[in-house]
Amino acid sequence: MLKTFSIGGIHPAENKLSAQNPIATLDLPAQAIVMLAQHIGAPAEPVVQKGDIVKTGQLIAKASGFVSANIHAPVSGTIEKIDDVADASGYKRKAIFIKTDGDEWLETIDRTPDLKKEISLSPAEIIQRIADAGIVGMGGATFPTHIKLAPPPGKKCDILIINGVECEPYLTADHRVMLEKGDEIMVGIAILMKALSVNKAIIGIENNKPDAIAHLNKMAQAYQGISIMPLKVQYPQGGEKQLIDACIGRQVPSGKLPIEVGAVVQNIGTALAIYEAVQKNKPLIERVITVTGKSVSTPGNYLARIGTPMLSLIEASGGLPVDTGKIIGGGPMMGKALTSIDIPVTKGSSGLLIMPDREATRQPMQNCIRCAKCVSACPMGLEPYLLMVLSQKGIWDRAEEEKVMDCIECGSCSFTCPSQRPLLDHIRLGKNKVGQIMRSRTK
Amino acid sequence: MSVVMITIATLVVLGATAAVILYAAAQKFKVYEDPRIDQVEAVLPAANCGGCGFPGCRAFAEALVKADDISTLLCPVGGAAVMAQAAGILGKEAAATAPMVAVVRCNGNCDVRPKTNNYDGASSCAIAASLYGGDTGCSFGCLGLGDCVDACQFDAMYMDEKTGLPVIIEDKCVACGACVKACPKIIIQLRKKGPKSRRIFVSCVNKDKGGVARKACEVACIGCGKCEKVCPHGAITITNNLAYIDDEKCKLCRKCVEVCPTNAIHEINFPPRKEKTTEEKTEEAPAN
Numbered sequence: 045m046l047k048t049f050s051i052g053g054i055h056p057a058e059n060k061l062s063a064q065n066p067i068a069t070l071d072l073p074a075q076a077i078v079m080l081a082q083h084i085g086a087p088a089e090p091v092v093q094k095g096d097i098v099k100t101g102q103l104i105a106k107a108s109g110f111v112s113a114n115i116h117a118p119v120s121g122t123i124e125k126i127d128d129v130a131d132a133s134g135y136k137r138k139a140i141f142i143k144t145d146g147d148e149w150l151e152t153i154d155r156t157p158d159l160k161k162e163i164s165l166s167p168a169e170i171i172q173r174i175a176d177a178g179i180v181g182m183g184g185a186t187f188p189t190h191i192k193l194a195p196p197p198g199k200k201c202d203i204l205i206i207n208g209v210e211c212e213p214y215l216t217a218d219h220r221v222m223l224e225k226g227d228e229i230m231v232g233i234a235i236l237m238k239a240l241s242v243n244k245a246i247i248g249i250e251n252n253k254p255d256a257i258a259h260l261n262k263m264a265q266a267y268q269g270i271s272i273m274p275l276k277v278q279y280p281q282g283g284e285k286q287l288i289d290a291c292i293g294r295q296v297p298s299g300k301l302p303i304e305v306g307a308v309v310q311n312i313g314t315a316l317a318i319y320e321a322v323q324k325n326k327p328l329i330e331r332v333i334t335v336t337g338k339s340v341s342t343p344g345n346y347l348a349r350i351g352t353p354m355l356s357l358i359e360a361s362g363g364l365p366v367d368t369g370k371i372i373g374g375g376p377m378m379g380k381a382l383t384s385i386d387i388p389v390t391k392g393s394s395g396l397l398i399m400p401d402r403e404a405t406r407q408p409m410q411n412c413i414r415c416a417k418c419v420s421a422c423p424m425g426l427e428p429y430l431l432m433v434l435s436q437k438g439i440w441d442r443a444e445e446e447k448v449m450d451c452i453e454c455g456s457c458s459f460t461c462p463s464q465r466p467l468l469d470h471i472r473l474g475k476n477k478v479g480q481i482m483r484s485r486t487k
Numbered sequence: 488m489s490v491v492m493i494t495i496a497t498l499v500v501l502g503a504t505a506a507v508i509l510y511a512a513a514q515k516f517k518v519y520e521d522p523r524i525d526q527v528e529a530v531l532p533a534a535n536c537g538g539c540g541f542p543g544c545r546a547f548a549e550a551l552v553k554a555d556d557i558s559t560l561l562c563p564v565g566g567a568a569v570m571a572q573a574a575g576i577l578g579k580e581a582a583a584t585a586p587m588v589a590v591v592r593c594n595g596n597c598d599v600r601p602k603t604n605n606y607d608g609a610s611s612c613a614i615a616a617s618l619y620g621g622d623t624g625c626s627f628g629c630l631g632l633g634d635c636v637d638a639c640q641f642d643a644m645y646m647d648e649k650t651g652l653p654v655i656i657e658d659k660c661v662a663c664g665a666c667v668k669a670c671p672k673i674i675i676q677l678r679k680k681g682p683k684s685r686r687i688f689v690s691c692v693n694k695d696k697g698g699v700a701r702k703a704c705e706v707a708c709i710g711c712g713k714c715e716k717v718c719p720h721g722a723i724t725i726t727n728n729l730a731y732i733d734d735e736k737c738k739l740c741r742k743c744v745e746v747c748p749t750n751a752i753h754e755i756n757f758p759p760r761k762e763k764t765t766e767e768k769t770e771e772a773p774a775n
Contacts, residue, residue, distance in 0.1 A: 128695070134604075134620025136695065383604050383619055406607045466609035473614050 052423035061345035071450025076351030085111030114178035118349035177321035182313030232319035238261030263348035337398030338364035369404030410463035418457035428457035538663025558582035587662035596650035599705035616671035622704030638669035714743035
């Protein structure tokens with residue numbers, strides 16, 4: 045029997061419409077808008093000025109503070125301005141605007157397609173190279189990777205888990221990367237193993253991608269310590285804590301990080317970016333994005349430069365369908381509706397889901413019927429119906445006791461609720477408030 | 488007969504003993520409470536709104552009795568009158584405070600602030616604000632979901648269905664500040680009610696650059712600085728493309744209202760303006 049995580053979970057319709065479409069390279073944007081806050085943590089600090097001429101891959105903003113990441117020019121051209129621009133949520137954030145004039149890369153970047161297997165760098169050098177390349181978690185959380193690779197003192201990592209689960213319905217970017225960049229991923233994993241000095245790595249892949257499992261299984265034979273683990277299809281298996289539970293049966297304690305149980309989880313896309321950064325000296329300036337939706341004429345997977353407007357992705361997939369109700373950045377479960385299609389691709393953009401009107405509209409909320417479906421669906425073992433009420437009533441101390449901070453915001457509760465109650469919306473608000481209270485306490 | 492006597496005697500003895508024990512206990516465990524707390528509480532409005540910063544009127548009364556200097560304490564509901572009464576009971580000095588009122592610093596109604604998207608999530612400003620900037624091009628303005636109205640315990644607010652904005656009923660508003668706390672966009676502010684309830688304020692909180700703000704909303708403050716220049720009292724400052732009128736310095740001359748190109752500055756409860764010829768005089772008067 046296939047393994048999965050032990051509590052909760054749901055199985056929404058998979059709808060992997062673009063699974064068979066190879067990754068296509070998207071044209072360069074005429075203007076790249078590079079957000080300074082593309083990662084969790086402090087926004088990067090610009091190191092270029094208006095009028096500067098930059099080459100592709102050149103550093104244009106450097107990490108400011110401990111949790112932050114470098115940002116590089118995704119195209120070559122002239123810096124037009126550094127100005128505010130509305131991000132996916134409609135709030136204004138600082139961004140660097142580059143007017144593209146071609147694609148002249150920095151000479152230090154190796155652009156040959158040859159696979160480079162030998163890892164010459166030491167673990168410390170690898171981590172430094174990853175930090176320099178501005179690599180962040182590409183699954184969507186965008187946590188700077190170099191921090192994750194340096195466990196806090198006293199903690200020891202003994203296993204690396206690679207997240208090839210892609211449990212979000214519709215999304216196929218990781219799936220295609222596994223099929224088309226298998227060699228690079230394997231070397232990337234070997235680099236990660238060296239950086240963490242572990243001798244065991246598991247790639248968790250859900251069983252709805254048998255071709256990827258077979259392909260990587262073949263590749264893995266040439267590498268010592270890397271094994272593939274097919275997993276039962278269950279959402280949210282791509283959550284770090286769920287994946288660790290599914291793959292090695294260890295439970296991360298409440299409020300703790302995966303390193304507590306000796307595991308580090310990295311995404312497939314991150315492994316590829318790490319290969320390119322360490323072996324080819326290429327910073328993170330492009331990523332694979334799925335553009336999909338039931339009304340989209342040609343759903344597909346695209347390799348797009350950071351800073352490309354979402355509009356060009358939609359145009360590449362046959363334009364915006366007339367019945368569009370919502371455009372979601374990310375997958376249908378955890379993604380967020382975009383307020384505009386002019387917003388640029390960022391390091392964390394894993395997909396663009398165009399939902400038809402009839403599916404996108406929320407149904408009116410009804411009373412809770414105490415069916416406890418949300419309780420059985422919650423992968424963290426929480427009681428969503430209770431947390432929602434506590435949030436609504438502002439009973440923050442009780443919400444903290446009920447472990448509201450453990451919520452991973454997967455949305456399984458809202459999805460499963462037969463009364464269409466916006467459980468997660470309220471719980472997220474409670475998380476914000478309780479988080480503030482807890483932080484003010486430690487000050 | 489004797490049974491009756493015995494019963495009565497037993498009960499009398501029992502009652503007397505219990506009375507002695509209770510009296511002794513009451514003396515031993517007596518908690519002294521300043522009688523003035525009750526007196527002060529009696530003059531407080533008993534709204535228990537928390538506007539004073541204490542959990543209810545009783546707690547505020549205790550604080551008033553305890554504090555040596557009560558000039559920093561204020562019951563916004565009762566205002567200066569109640570504070571004077573309380574101060575009289577306690578023999579302390581209450582600070583002279585001008586009555587305040589809440590104002591909504593957003594005037595972006597449906598006509599002037601076009602919608603750019605639709606929100607169909609949970610009906611709560613706090614939730615909407617945590618998800619995104621709002622359903623118009625202005626990410627600072629009112630979300631129109633009425634968290635402030637829900638927070639108001641005095642029925643002093645309602646949502647205007649035409650404009651989609653909250654309205655404050657001046658006569659009922661006690662300036663407790665509940666709406667100010669409830670608004671995630673920090674649009675509502677407590678300002679001086681002003682003489683004859685006349686006041687002037689910038690009804691906008693948009694910090695975007697002029698062009699961006701104007702594109703999102705016709706009545707946005709574009710930070711042009713005209714009001715700052717025309718103000719003879721130095722009451723107006725512009726920070727981050729947004730004008731702010733200091734109600735301590737404002738002398739209600741209304742010059743700024745006239746020069747504002749987007750009508751973002753509002754005057755409340757002023758009589759209608761006279762014809763151009765006499766305007767000069769009426770404006771000079773309060774300025775000098």
